Amino acid sequence: MDALAYMIDNYNRLDEVTVEHLLAFIKGPDFPTGGILYRFREEKGSEDLDAVTQGYSVGKARLILQAKAHFEEMSRNRSRIVITELPYQTNKTALLERIASLVRDGKVEGITDLRDESDRTGMRIVIELTRNVDPKDILADLFKYTPLQQTFGMQMLALVDGQPRMLSLKRMLHLFIQHREVIIRRRSEYDLARARERAHILEGLLKALDILDEVIATIRRSQTVETARNNLVKNFKFTEIQAQAILDMQLRRLAALERKKLQDEYNELLKRIAYLEDLLAHPEKILQVIKDDLLAIREKYADPRRTQIVDRTKGTLTSTDLLPEQEVWVSVSAAGDLSRANRGRLGKTASRQAAQGSQVALLAANTRDFLYLIARDGRTARVAIHEIPQDVTKHLSEFTDFGRRDDITAAVTFPRGNGSGASGYLFLVTEQGSVKRVAQADFLAAAAMNPQIMNVDEKDRLIAAFPTPGDGEVILVSSTGKSIRFAEEDVRSMGLAAGGVGGMKLKKNERIVYAGLVDPDGELLTATADGYAKRSGLADYSLQGRNGGGIVTHKPSSRTGDVATALVLTKADLESPDCQVALVSAKNKVTLLMLDEVPQMGRAVQGKQVMAVGVGDSIARAHTLTDAPDATGSDDEGDGPARATDGRAAPSSSNGGTSKGAKAAAATTIGARAAKKSRQTTATTATSKATGSGNKRTKSAKPAAAAADTNAPPGTKATKPKATARRSDRSKSTKEPPQSAKTSARAGTTSASA
Template sequence: MKEKGVIEVNIEESLKESYLDYAMSVIIGRALPDVRDGLKPVHRRVLYAMYEMGVLHNKPYKKSARIVGDVIGKYHPHGDSAVYDTLVRMAQDFSMRYPLVDGQGNFGSVDGDSPAAMRYTEVRMTKIAEEMLADIDKDTVDFNPNYDGSLKEPAVLPTRIPNMLINGTSGIAVGMATNIPPHNLTEVINALVYMIDNKDYRDDDILKFVKGPDFPTYGIIYGKDEILKAYKTGKGVIKVRARVKKEVTTTGKELLVITEIPYQVNKANLIEKIANLAREKKITGIVDLRDESDRDGIRVVIEVKRGENSDVIINQLYKNTQMEIAYGINLVGIVNNKPKTLTLRDLLEQFLDHRKVVVIRRTKFLLKKAEDRLHILEGLIKAVENIDEVVALIKSSHNANEAKEKLMEKYDLSEAQAQAILDMKLQRLTGLEIEKLKKEYQETLKNIEFYKSILNNENVLMGIIKDELIEIRDKYGDERRTEIVSNAEEINIEDLIPDDEVVVTLSYQGFIKRTPLTNFRSQKRGGKGKAGAISSKDDFIKDLIVTTNHSTLMFFTNKGKIHYLKVYELPELARDAKGKYIANLISLDSDEKVAAMISTKEFDREHFVFMCTKDGVVKKTSLDAFSSGRSGIIAIKLREGDEIVDVSLISKNDLIFISTKKGKCIQFNSSEVRNMGRNATGVRGITLDKDDSVVSMEAVKGDPLILAVTAKGYGKLTLVTEYRVQSRGGKGIKLSKVTEKTGEIVGARQVKIEDDVMLISKSSKVIRLSVSDIPILGRDTQGVRLMGLSDEIVSFDVIRED
């Protein structure tokens, strides 16, 4: 039973209604700018409070705290810090293209330094800000009650400048946001003038004048297509870069000097980022970094190591730091109290519409004032023409009211005319003053005629708006700061790095490097080898592949994921260097490690990635399925306890050769394995004995020799034709004789007589052998000693003659 006085409501509807009210309050009253003057309420209130206080550009500065106090006391019932932050931003020449506040004191810096407290700084309006409030006293805009109803504040400013575009703005409301970049005043006004002169203008005509954003911090915008897209749709992303120039010192050192940075980028954070990248060797070739910026401008100096390619360093800086940013354009503003996404054309048209309203209201105000004055002048002139009678009439009256009534009755005057006659000074009776009255009367008539022509003729009205815009352009217009280039002149690192053959080695602990292949010379069979890396007690070279600098490395992890790197992105180090930790180059989980790696130059549909796991599971997936280059995606779905052993790139009908550590092998046609998606598990490739596992997998091409190598340094060549082709999933046949003397099989690879082979031991010894030095033997043999060593061979790879 409902209690008396209790009103039942639907809580869902109540919450929805309350939230919508809140959302619209934030959108309209705080976060988004009005499309007419480009201001949010807090900006408008700050400027109006300064105008009321008379803190104009030619008047003395006043304490910021005094301005803030007036704003929050009269118009903006929020915190003082929010108002002061607004005031500060309007004074920052690196935030505003055309600052609206002239500040004296510390107003922060491009390094992100905080401004001084409001009690220390002083402000006044800039001259251009006063243009935003011009004619506000001529009934040009509506006024609304302030928060407590005690005062009135303007709903919008009668701005003469297209502030929405020239200064831009940003804001996040509920469910929407705006991000409008600043523009050049001259370009915007030239576009407006063209629109006034040409009624049948098109978007492309406007874009001939407004080239693109013009940031206060200069910089370079790359690519015009995104600018055009943003202007025509209201949304887009543009690429903004810092300006870098090259200098050479008297001692021959090459310097890279940053003189301009992208808009809203913190210079101090940018320098710190560059320093960290250089310290971590993610960008090599930087030997010194210093900030030589002063009041004359930005100057960040990067000293380049002798012999380094400075173009590569510049490209890496653009790629890895905020020297290049993506600036998102989102042209959203308040139109008729509703948020709306606008095009450039919409923004310009809305400004012109606002100027029409302002000029019409101003003209009506001036017309009314002129008509009132004309009415008074008619009375004064009539009184002067009959001055003797008027004076006698006034003298004969007992009081002012009687005199007023007599004047109104005798000369057919209005009360206002009669009062003006009574208020007239005796000096107006001189001949000169009488002529002035008549001259003023004629001028007032002309003004009234002019005002009426404005209101009655659209062309005259637009001509007034055009003249005022040209006046603003001539007073405040300046040169464009931000350069716009058609396309990013990106430096292709691959064009700067020779596509030489290199040896890529990956250690058991995960250290990777590349070394020019020429650093390894062929040795005779049985040699002691060269040090391949700095060995440690717990680490040794695990994988080695021979590839080229321009190839893409595909890393397959024990978890069945794939990661990508360009070969040239690996550190090029000496043969005995340790290398760089792989986890610093690709993102790996704490319990994840690289199990196999392959290289390729193209991702096409003609080739397949063929994977084989320790438990004998195989999977074939089209190479183009991995073309996204997104690291961390699934390559194969593994069963519990299984892991990837080997991966090969194959053609459609290649034969697959799988080897096990116990000396078994199987050879079958890859066509027996269907093409599967990346998330598939795979199928059985070989059936293993209980204590056996797969150690290598090869895609056999042609009629090669099979090189089998054991852990204790034995190896042999066997004709591939001795290993018959079987059906997928069988137990296989004997690969090589495995004894205690030979140790278990490390792997089996296909080779040609003209190839070389590189063997890596657990102690990181590396030896390069010519295949022609290794004997060709049958399947059921143990082979000969390839490497004289006391420890074990852990990996080997083939250096193809081609």
């Protein structure tokens, strides 16, 4: 009742009401037989799963119920176990028979007597023990082998519009309030109709009493009842209903006292009619009636809670505690392939996927963490990272309910647990400009049941999901070159089942191609479908309110094509001498560029062509890569460890930000050695074809692969007038021993291209 009253008080802000708010009033299921309910339970690959919160979040959970028992000391150093409450639906007689059977079969030793001392004062099952046993061990065995402890399946299933639906606590309470609204509205409409009918009759009776002599004379002159009724209607303007009521009126109503009663009843009816009309005209007053009714029921029928809710026993060793704790890389490919590699190296699979541009996400994680995958329609799935094989590719369908046709657009990792201590949010963006912010604690509490994190329209698709700190700023970029920058706090925190709110107004055939966190000291890189790119300072993008039309950030044309992707370059990226940008086409062709090869321009310009795009191909994604010296040494293959740096990820169509408890890295991270080798090989081939010879390049030669597509036609951008000693030194000779290097991918969350 209190939870319903709380929801009614916050009915205009229901999106902000979470399960945690409702749990302040509804502690958990309360069974008539009492017992003990454990809030937390162990699950495969996890510990401290809040089963109560899970059940109320997604409508389904497994709860552990246990009998309430205590120990009593007896004479001669003996003790006994006394059971006073049983789990729900446990048969006492069957329980006693089960315990006796265990003693006879020798499965439980140390019990000397078993008796039922229950009476009208309550239940009391006594189990007497021998002197040489520990009562705690005996009780633990009884919990294990008897119904004294059992699992209760919680399913909040109900018919909604004639269809069975699994409901969360919030959804169920909301539906109940809506049902009560309908009931009270119908009841009020019925009462109003009856009151108006009665008031109409009373008006006629009171009018007749005022002209009583004329009315009586008219009735006496009439030959029949029908004639009298017609004469009353004709002569005194009564309605037929009023005329019939006058004819039916008893003579005692003519007394003065009776007339006063009629007048009082009429006055009360007028007040009742006014109240009902006002009630029906103001929905908030209907809600107040619902609340008053609920509080009245609570005052009349409330009784103390019977089932005690406790946490799991402290110090219990779970299966998660036995897992080795190891820092790893988790790779998610565009095809849904998952693989894991030691943090010391990217691994062959991840490196190959990265080099081919097919990688959706490369995440820094721990083997005790969980990987959360988010599909285009807002569905989610959770995978325990320790279950992902090392250096072996497995499709996500082997771990989740997702199939091979499901489009995964984002991936993020969080430490194990129920999220009760998590801060920050998950920011979600769709292609049609809808945005949503979900508290990480709400998502993690329900993540075990693979909830729908956002209600996405059938004609829309989710393209970005990334963690945010709660006080950051977000920027959206559209295909027509518009962008909007607003505070993430402009998007209120919503429940999992809610849809989004407007983030950016779009025109026909316009779509969002990028969303990310803003670095105030950074830059925004934009790239068009035909390979035209530029950089502009984020300081040039003023802060606006959400759901606006935005400002011009790129001026595409028929020659450049629409804006295909964007990228937030952080201050750390700009200050790094080795930071590169990887442009990936729809056909997974990759071009690596130094930052200074992408021109810095104003907002409303077309940019400069930095990548040759083949026929039928277009730019799809953009990522940043940073080569850094390896302090720990290289692996046996010569590739240095890839390391996630603090910052904001910038995948093709989403952007991630740092957040407490969240570990994530940008997609398509290429190993330093693999990247250099790719540049050298492609540069040699392109230069050879452009000059007609295979002569060794000199220091003054510009490596073509630095600015050209690795699969571009021969001669495409093979030579450029500009050359830098740094880039020339990078590709002097492939015979030099490879230097240990790291590929640094910024922390955040990644998603596939729109």
